[in-house]
Amino acid sequence: MFKVAVIGASGLLGRAIVDELAGQPDWQVVGTAFSRPAPTTVALDVRDPHAIGQFVEREAPDALVIAAAERRPDVCERDPDLARALNVEAVRAIAAAAQRRGAWTLSLSTDYVFDGTHPPYRHDSQPAPLNAYGRSKLEGERALTETTDLGCVMRLPLLYGPIVDWAESAVTSLVPAIAASASAQGKAAAMDAWAIRYPTFTPDVAFVIRQMLERHAGGNAIRGIVQWSGDEPMTKYEIAVRLAEALELDARLTPQPTPTDATPRPHNCHLISERLEQSGIGRRTPFDTAIRQVLAAFPWRGDRTSDTPD
Numbered sequence: 001m002f003k004v005a006v007i008g009a010s011g012l013l014g015r016a017i018v019d020e021l022a023g024q025p026d027w028q029v030v031g032t033a034f035s036r037p038a039p040t041t042v043a044l045d046v047r048d049p050h051a052i053g054q055f056v057e058r059e060a061p062d063a064l065v066i067a068a069a070e071r072r073p074d075v076c077e078r079d080p081d082l083a084r085a086l087n088v089e090a091v092r093a094i095a096a097a098a099q100r101r102g103a104w105t106l107s108l109s110t111d112y113v114f115d116g117t118h119p120p121y122r123h124d125s126q127p128a129p130l131n132a133y134g135r136s137k138l139e140g141e142r143a144l145t146e147t148t149d150l151g152c153v154m155r156l157p158l159l160y161g162p163i164v165d166w167a168e169s170a171v172t173s174l175v176p177a178i179a180a181s182a183s184a185q186g187k188a189a190a191m192d193a194w195a196i197r198y199p200t201f202t203p204d205v206a207f208v209i210r211q212m213l214e215r216h217a218g219g220n221a222i223r224g225i226v227q228w229s230g231d232e233p234m235t236k237y238e239i240a241v242r243l244a245e246a247l248e249l250d251a252r253l254t255p256q257p258t259p260t261d262a263t264p265r266p267h268n269c270h271l272i273s274e275r276l277e278q279s280g281i282g283r284r285t286p287f288d289t290a291i292r293q294v295l296a297a298f299p300w301r302g303d304r305t306s307d308t309p310d
């Protein structure tokens with residue numbers, strides 16, 4: 001039996017990973033949650049190194065995937081101590097406990113470790129984060145590689161996938177404003193047409209992670225830094241246009257040519273995925289197909305902004 005611990009199994013990506021791994025014969029999966037416990041998850045606060053040590057000793061996983069994080073740039077800007085606790089110190093504590101057991105650790109990071117001025121970026125390009133989120137994730141990458149020699153960092157861009165709340169992803173969080181603009185009294189919705197993003201489907205990332213876990217299970221663990229990205233460049237304005245088409249809404253959207261966010265964000269952090277592709281790893285579902293799957297599973301009802309799926 002090959003056992004995988006998913007730390008942060010209640011989040012957007014963690015849920016997709018657990019779903020993907022659940023189908024593996026002879027694999028056992030244990031997921032942790034914090035504020036959203038479920039009967040299938042173990043409660044764990046990753047700010048508590050003692051609890052992490054106990055969890056790893058008790059569960060004795062062969063591999064750990066760290067999907068727990070503070071990933072909202074505005075929250076990281078306001079509360080750098082929280083960002084550091086979750087994105088740096090928790091990674092260090094989990095990697096140390098995993099190293100003691102000889103377990104492989106995969107830690108997820110972000111394209112925001114780059115400043116977005118010279119895309120595309122390779123795994124060994126020079127990071128230069130622009131905001132507190134990117135700085136904390138870069139420190140977390142270094143915490144992992146300093147702590148264990150049986151670890152891997154995977155950088156990811158903007159994610160979307162099955163949701164339990166519109167706000168869970170920066171892609172689906174556009175839906176309420178798109179729908180409001182399409183209503184009878186609705187005003188046009190301004191959408192960022194400056195930053196170029198590569199929206200990446202969480203079930204595809206989970207598939208990639210399963211392939212990486214298979215390499216470790218087969219004695220060929222991938223180490224160091226890898227990157228995985230969708231290959232369709234889009235601004236939020238273009239994402240909103242495609243969402244409106246998928247929702248069949250006659251939305252009134254205005255492209256906003258300059259950034260308006262209070263937190264600085266990079267212009268274009270296109271990640272090159274070649275290290276994984278060259279190992280025969282990867283899957284990309286086209287955006288228009290994937291977003292229709294997401295919207296079919298969590299339909300827009302006009303009046304709900306935060307809800308549980310049917």
Ligand SMILES: NC(=O)c1ccc[n+]([C@@H]2O[C@H](COP(=O)([O-])OP(=O)(O)OC[C@H]3O[C@@H](n4cnc5c(N)ncnc54)[C@H](OP(=O)(O)O)[C@@H]3O)[C@@H](O)[C@H]2O)c1
Pocket residue numbers: 007008009010011012013014032033034035036037044045046047066067068069070071086108109110111137156157158159160168169170
């Ligand atoms: N979302 C994106 O667009 C994106 C883009 C690039 C990279 N990433 C990276 O991908 C990874 C997964 O992101 P995500 O979008 O899935 O995040 P998410 O939906 O916000 O999920 C965060 C997870 O962290 C857990 N968590 C929060 N505080 C915790 C604590 N004190 N102790 C233990 N667990 C705690 C949450 O548990 P509860 O919900 O139970 O509290 C949840 O399972 C992160 O490393 C993120 O930086 C995300």
